[in-house]
Amino acid sequence: MTTQTSYLDQLNPSQRRAVKHFCGPLLVVAGAGSGKTRALTYRIAHLILYHKVDPENILAVTFTNKAAREMKERIEKTFAQELAIEKYEQRLELLKEYQQKQLFSQIYKNITKKLWIGTFHSLCSRILRYDINKYRDEKGRTWQRNFSIMDDSDVQSLIKNIITKQLKLDEKKFEARSVRYEISKAKNLGLSPAQYLRENPEYKGKIITEIYEEYQAQLAANNALDFDDLILIPVRLFEQNESILGYWHNQFKHILVDEYQDTNRIQYELIRLLSTNDEPNKKEWNWKDRSIFVVGDADQSIYSFRMADFTILLNFQSDFGDGLPDDDTRTMIKLEENYRSRENILQAANKLIENNTQRIDKILKATRGIGDTIFCYRADNEEIEAEFVINKIKEFRRNNPELNWGSFAILYRMNAHSRPFEDRLVNSNIPYQIVGGFKFYDRQEIKDAIAYLKVISNPSDTVSLLRILNTPRRGIGKTTIESLVTASQELGVPLWEILSDETSVSTIAGRAVKSINQFVKLLQTFQAQIETLPVAEILLQLMEQSGYIAELKNKGTEEADNRLANVFELYNAVLKFTEDTESNSIQDYLATASLSSDLDDLREGQEKVSLMTLHSAKGLEFPVVFLVGLEQGTLPHMRSLGDPLSIEEERRLCYVGVTRAQEQLFLTHTKERFVWGNREGKIPSQFLEEIPQELVTTNVKTKTRQNSSVSSTKRSHQTTKDISWEVGDRIYHSIFGEGEVTHILAGGKRTNLAVKFSGLGQKILDPTVAPMERI
Numbered sequence: 080m081t082t083q084t085s086y087l088d089q090l091n092p093s094q095r096r097a098v099k100h101f102c103g104p105l106l107v108v109a110g111a112g113s114g115k116t117r118a119l120t121y122r123i124a125h126l127i128l129y130h131k132v133d134p135e136n137i138l139a140v141t142f143t144n145k146a147a148r149e150m151k152e153r154i155e156k157t158f159a160q161e162l163a164i165e166k167y168e169q170r171l172e173l174l175k176e177y178q179q180k181q182l183f184s185q186i187y188k189n190i191t192k193k194l195w196i197g198t199f200h201s202l203c204s205r206i207l208r209y210d211i212n213k214y215r216d217e218k219g220r221t222w223q224r225n226f227s228i229m230d231d232s233d234v235q236s237l238i239k240n241i242i243t244k245q246l247k248l249d250e251k252k253f254e255a256r257s258v259r260y261e262i263s264k265a266k267n268l269g270l271s272p273a274q275y276l277r278e279n280p281e282y283k284g285k286i287i288t289e290i291y292e293e294y295q296a297q298l299a300a301n302n303a304l305d306f307d308d309l310i311l312i313p314v315r316l317f318e319q320n321e322s323i324l325g326y327w328h329n330q331f332k333h334i335l336v337d338e339y340q341d342t343n344r345i346q347y348e349l350i351r352l353l354s355t356n357d358e359p360n361k362k363e364w365n366w367k368d369r370s371i372f373v374v375g376d377a378d379q380s381i382y383s384f385r386m387a388d389f390t391i392l393l394n395f396q397s398d399f400g401d402g403l404p405d406d407d408t409r410t411m412i413k414l415e416e417n418y419r420s421r422e423n424i425l426q427a428a429n430k431l432i433e434n435n436t437q438r439i440d441k442i443l444k445a446t447r448g449i450g451d452t453i454f455c456y457r458a459d460n461e462e463i464e465a466e467f468v469i470n471k472i473k474e475f476r477r478n479n480p481e482l483n484w485g486s487f488a489i490l491y492r493m494n495a496h497s498r499p500f501e502d503r504l505v506n507s508n509i510p511y512q513i514v515g516g517f518k519f520y521d522r523q524e525i526k527d528a529i530a531y532l533k534v535i536s537n538p539s540d541t542v543s544l545l546r547i548l549n550t551p552r553r554g555i556g557k558t559t560i561e562s563l564v565t566a567s568q569e570l571g572v573p574l575w576e577i578l579s580d581e582t583s584v585s586t587i588a589g590r591a592v593k594s595i596n597q598f599v600k601l602l603q604t605f606q607a608q609i610e611t612l613p614v615a616e617i618l619l620q621l622m623e624q625s626g627y628i629a630e631l632k633n634k635g636t637e638e639a640d641n642r643l644a645n646v647f648e649l650y651n652a653v654l655k656f657t658e659d660t661e662s663n664s665i666q667d668y669l670a671t672a673s674l675s676s677d678l679d680d681l682r683e684g685q686e687k688v689s690l691m692t693l694h695s696a697k698g699l700e701f702p703v704v705f706l707v708g709l710e711q712g713t714l715p716h717m718r719s720l721g722d723p724l725s726i727e728e729e730r731r732l733c734y735v736g737v738t739r740a741q742e743q744l745f746l747t748h749t750k751e752r753f754v755w756g757n758r759e760g761k762i763p764s765q766f767l768e769e770i771p772q773e774l775v776t777t778n779v780k781t782k783t784r785q786n787s788s789v790s791s792t793k794r795s796h797q798t799t800k801d802i803s804w805e806v807g808d809r810i811y812h813s814i815f816g817e818g819e820v821t822h823i824l825a826g827g828k829r830t831n832l833a834v835k836f837s838g839l840g841q842k843i844l845d846p847t848v849a850p851m852e853r854i
């Protein structure tokens with residue numbers, strides 16, 4: 080019999096301390112692969128098993144829905160293991176009877192089902208299903224609990240429509256995509272249209288405010304939210320309504336956040352409100368029976384384009400620890416051993432990231448053997464690069480029977496880079512999956528089917544209603560639809576109200592009256608059964624009775640057949656959802672579907688080569704990793720060249736990529752590459768030069784690599800500026816102006832300073848290289 084070890088024995092002393100920590104705040108900061116996520120997962124198990132915390136009182140935030148599922152499974156396994164050990168020690172029968180096993184696994188599942196584990200978005204959408212009807216926005220608008228969640232493309236077309244049709248603006252000056260980004264940014268900073276205008280009073284700001292206002296009005300009219308609202312609205316609601324905040328504050332006694340370095344302002348506000356239940360600046364805490372536990376690595380902060388701000392992580396102790404200093408070991412634990420990567424890989428990662436100035440130096444020691452050297456391959460172009468990668472994968476599989484296709488990952492900077500790899504994987508008959516590529520839920524037929532469900536659940540969702548009104552074709556023409564929409568706008572009621580009013584329809588709709596009435600009747604039949612008919616059944620019957628399936632069958636083309644297969648695949652997905660969650664609710668299903676992020680593949684656990692962007696790879700690990708496209712202008716990305724802070728973010732991305740590898744790492748780059756339709760000559764990425772030569776083997780024969788980047792050379796000559804600094808020191812920076820030192824970030828060989836500049840917030844600076852002096 081294999082000897083079982085308790086989960087606590089599978090941790091090092093620092094991790095164990097983190098797991099055993101019960102009440103109060105605790106920050107775990109550590110480099111990649113040091114077991115942060117493991118500590119967080121085991122801590123949840125420990126809270127339940129040892130401290131007897133009700134799983135309902137635990138809120139754990141993960142980076143993806145998939146991570147949440149894996150965490151639940153891990154916790155279930157831990158429970159099973161603990162019980163087995165207990166039984167063994169009591170000389171009782173090990174859980175060997177099949178039935179008993181089934182029973183126990185059911186119990187574990189029921190426990191983890193009660194946990195609140197998920198992404199910020201999915202957790203917030205659950206909160207809003209209870210309480211959104213109590214929220215009022217600054218214009219007094221309200222939402223109902225059956226709200227829809229708009230997907231990216233719906234949001235985009237809504238905004239485009241406002242720009243071109245309603246406000247009749249020049250699309251070249253106000254491009255939907257960039258306006259959308261601006262609005263999203265405002266929401267992630269917690270700014271309402273009026274607040275946004277205050278900060279952007281110039282002409283462009285005024286116009287964007289106008290679009291933002293109109294966009295909000297339309298979301299409300301559709302009883303819909305966008306992804307950003309899912310987090311913004313709970314925060315606003317909690318600020319507005321003390322008793323609601325009090326309720327959720329009591330509910331979530333133990334809050335845990337993974338990847339805390341990628342938290343943005345509004346997510347932070349949410350966590351803070353839930354932890355304090357009081358004014359944001361309150362200095363006294365009541366940690367009697369509650370905790371906040373976050374883990375992160377500032378070197379892996381890669382979402383600044385979504386307003387992530389890693390100074391939130393740096394401020395954790397002073398924020399949650401009654402202003403405790405940053406190095407107070409009562410509220411911070413550092414993990415210093417890496418359990419993931421071979422020493423060569425780890426050293427390369429450590430050396431690479433040392434070139435960043437915005438960081439806290441830290442120690443990360445290898446626990447695994449040295450491993451093979453990293454292989455750097457220079458290809459003539461992207462086709463040869465892909466050929467090399469796929470040949471290597473085949474070779475590895477041949478020589479290492481313990482590896483399966485799932486052991487390999489190809490990581491790139493942008494989704495568009497996947498094509499040559501895909502082509503060759505297809506030709507070689509190698510199973511693969513693209514994580515974060517074209518989403519299942521973005522397919523036309525799936526969006527149609529989901530739109531049917533959305534209208535059943537939320538008839539005010541005019542965006543979805545317009546999608547299905549004449550899909551499949553039922554003879555309702557464009558002009559008729561336009562007249563119906565105009566009528567609804569003039570009367571200020573949702574389109575559905577016009578459609579379901581027979582008198583209005585017969586006056587407006589002309590020849591289409593009969594079709595519209597039939598369509599409305601069909602939907603009403605299902606609306607009436609929303610509580611009684613399982614969601615999978617609603618879906619299937621709707622697709623049949625609306626003629627959707629028949630239309631696809633009649634077409635008989637290969638494309639139509641594929642679409643049909645996808646509709647049935649969706650039906651399967653709904654059945655699986657019901658089986659997993661034991662929920663038959665259409666709203667629960669729609670929330671899951673809308674939030675199935677592009678990182679959650681529909682089918683999991685298959686042995687396939689993974690292809691994904693570096694952003695998607697966060698938190699994952701693979702025995703063999705190919706980090707491709709290491710060229711200036713590819714990684715680092717073109718947009719970052721010339722901007723030192725953006726280059727640092729690109730370097731963090733590269734660091735994330737390197738640290739995904741367990742056994743073997745390949746770095747590839749090309750001499751030329753097709754970019755925007757042109758063939759461009761490429762030079763190797765500066766990051767390649769930052770990795771010590773002795774760790775790398777290469778196919779380039781006459782290699783004259785320069786040693787390290789200019790900045791690191793410069794740094795070593797300028798240590799004279801490394802004088803002793805104190806919190807409160809005032810400095811002058813030639814770009815940011817005057818600022819005050821708020822933190823001394825010491826660790827390892829270097830000291831960085833966190834400096835607060837008025838109007839600019841906090842920046843992390845290396846005093847030995849930053850253009851700054853003490854004043």
Ligand SMILES: Nc1ncnc2c1ncn2[C@@H]1O[C@H](COP(=O)(O)OP(=O)(O)OP(=O)(O)O)[C@@H](O)[C@H]1O
Pocket residue numbers: 089090091094109110111112113114115116117118376379418419697698699700738
């Ligand atoms: N104490 C330990 N002993 C052995 N293996 C461990 C230990 N802690 C973690 N591991 C293993 O090391 C690997 C990395 O752990 P984990 O993913 O928790 O690290 P992480 O710090 O969250 O990494 P990242 O920063 O990339 O998210 C995993 O395979 C994990 O199972």
Ligand SMILES: [Mg+2]
Pocket residue numbers: 115116117337698
């Ligand atoms: Mg992790």
